[in-house]
Amino acid sequence: MYNNYFPVTYYFYPLLDLGFDVCAESQNFLQALDTPTPGNVETLLYVHIPYCQDLCRFCPFHVRVDKDFSVYERYTNALCTDLKQTAESTRGASSTIQAVYFGGGSPSVLSAEQLRRIFETIYASFTLAPDVEISFEGEPKSLGDPARLELLREMRVSRLSFGLQTYNQNLREAFNISATLDDVENVTRRARDIGFDEINVDMMYNLPGQTLADLDRDIEHLLADGYDSIDYYNLHYFAFPPKFKREMATGKIPAKPSEPVMLALFEQLRAGLSAAGYVNVADQVYSRKPAVCEYFRLLWAGGYGEHRAETLAVGSSARGYIDGVAYMKYGNVNRYMDGIEKGENTVEKISRRLSRPENRGAVMFPKFLSIKKQHDAALQTIPKSLLAQWTEHGYVYETATEYRISERGKLWTNNMTTDLFEAVQREIGDRAVIALSEKAGTRTGTF
Numbered sequence: 337m338y339n340n341y342f343p344v345t346y347y348f349y350p351l352l353d354l355g356f357d358v359c360a361e362s363q364n365f366l367q368a369l370d371t372p373t374p375g376n377v378e379t380l381l382y383v384h385i386p387y388c389q390d391l392c393r394f395c396p397f398h399v400r401v402d403k404d405f406s407v408y409e410r411y412t413n414a415l416c417t418d419l420k421q422t423a424e425s426t427r428g429a430s431s432t433i434q435a436v437y438f439g440g441g442s443p444s445v446l447s448a449e450q451l452r453r454i455f456e457t458i459y460a461s462f463t464l465a466p467d468v469e470i471s472f473e474g475e476p477k478s479l480g481d482p483a484r485l486e487l488l489r490e491m492r493v494s495r496l497s498f499g500l501q502t503y504n505q506n507l508r509e510a511f512n513i514s515a516t517l518d519d520v521e522n523v524t525r526r527a528r529d530i531g532f533d534e535i536n537v538d539m540m541y542n543l544p545g546q547t548l549a550d551l552d553r554d555i556e557h558l559l560a561d562g563y564d565s566i567d568y569y570n571l572h573y574f575a576f577p578p579k580f581k582r583e584m585a586t587g588k589i590p591a592k593p594s595e596p597v598m599l600a601l602f603e604q605l606r607a608g609l610s611a612a613g614y615v616n617v618a619d620q621v622y623s624r625k626p627a628v629c630e631y632f633r634l635l636w637a638g639g640y641g642e643h644r645a646e647t648l649a650v651g652s653s654a655r656g657y658i659d660g661v662a663y664m665k666y667g668n669v670n671r672y673m674d675g676i677e678k679g680e681n682t683v684e685k686i687s688r689r690l691s692r693p694e695n696r697g698a699v700m701f702p703k704f705l706s707i708k709k710q711h712d713a714a715l716q717t718i719p720k721s722l723l724a725q726w727t728e729h730g731y732v733y734e735t736a737t738e739y740r741i742s743e744r745g746k747l748w749t750n751n752m753t754t755d756l757f758e759a760v761q762r763e764i765g766d767r768a769v770i771a772l773s774e775k776a777g778t779r780t781g782t783f
């Protein structure tokens with residue numbers, strides 16, 4: 337049924353499409369902020385810190401490298417103001433936060449003192465669930481600093497995550513990854529010594545020139561290091577700058593693997609991680625525990641066909657979702673800080689509302705690799721003929737309580753996701769993919 341791999345992995349739905357200033361959805365959004373959170377809604381607080389020490393060449397996110405570190409102080413102040421304002425909105429004040437996620441960029445570039453102020457603002461302003469999951473993402477060099485790790489432990493961070501990407505030294509250099517493998521070893525050892533018992537790493541496959549033997553070497557190292565969970569991403573090539581692409585074309589940097597090799601790499605990594613006891617708990621996520629972390633569960637609508645979970649977004653380029661619309665705050669950091677200091681609303685983009693909100697639960701089905709039959713409203717948004725085709729091609733199978741994506745289906749989750757989109761969303765997505773393929777080095781700030 338599917339012959340060509342759809343090149344984009346979506347993490348948010350509905351898709352951003354409209355400028356906040358000029359669209360009717362803005363009014364609905366502002367009204368929702370003034371309305372208490374309904375009792376059946378679970379809430380994630382997402383805090384974005386867009387700075388990095390250096391720019392990895394593959395990275396599509398809204399990232400800034402600022403050698404003048406005084407800007408971190410200004411950003412910390414803006415973020416604390418944003419946190420307080422979000423918490424004081426009727427929506428924020430009536431939410432119990434189930435999970436907090438610090439994402440970026442690399443939040444660990446802020447100093448321990450700046451991070452302390454941010455955490456203290458969160459604790460003072462929001463109601464957190466007693467078993468709240470607090471995840472903190474960093475890059476290995478700055479995250480390995482003992483003062484920062486001690487602070488994160490004191491602030492009850494329950495889950496640390498950092499980008500490892502690959503153990504291949506040549507590729508690390510070609511990618512301009514500033515953290516060394518020694519930094520990776522340091523942060524892992526220190527975090528364990530300090531008592532963090534959940535460490536997640538980000539890895540990538542489908543790397544330039546990668547063979548099955550290369551992948552085996554990465555997996556062997558990874559298993560020896562024994563992380564608690566692994567996000568293993570298929571490398572997207574959109575963000576590579578034109579020079580990197582030219583070097584791939586001339587052979588200075590090895591070429592992107594062919595599609596059959598990429599699919600074989602993916603099968604091999606799933607088999608390798610599964611044999612080592614990791615459960616494939618969600619698309620691209622492998623964990624020693626049999627459940628996906630709360631961060632992903634809530635970011636992706638609540639899970640397994642649920643569509644109600646909301647995300648309150650704080651920080652430049654942070655993405656959120658409330659009352660049926662997805663939104664993004666100002667992507668330009670200076671504009672964001674100016675806006676916060678002037679007391680402006682700093683939402684830049686917003687999505688159209690779905691005609692059936694339950695469709696969000698269906699679109700996230702391939703992420704969770706399963707949809708429960710009890711979420712019938714979500715299931716009803718999947719065309720019967722599509723489900724029948726997927727079953728016929730062995731991508732999906734049925735149990736008494738759910739539909740599940742098969743091992744074969746896992747190769748095609750990107751394609752399946754877009755096939756679940758409502759028609760208007762599909763058009764928005766198609767336009768974005770064309771724009772991405774036409775312009776090398778496009779920074780999407782994720783999808």
Ligand SMILES: C[S@@+](CC[C@H](N)C(=O)[O-])C[C@H]1O[C@@H](n2cnc3c(N)ncnc32)[C@H](O)[C@@H]1O
Nearest residue numbers: 394395440441474475498499538569570571572
């Ligand atoms: C926001 S980064 C967070 C980690 C941290 N900044 C670091 O790099 O150590 C999230 C992850 O997205 C993944 N990622 C970045 N660029 C990607 C790309 N072009 N294709 C696929 N995954 C990518 C990387 O694995 C990266 O660690």
Ligand code: SF4
Nearest residue numbers: 388391392395441475
């Ligand atoms: S991958 Fe991580 S460290 Fe590298 S530029 Fe992107 S956010 Fe920064």
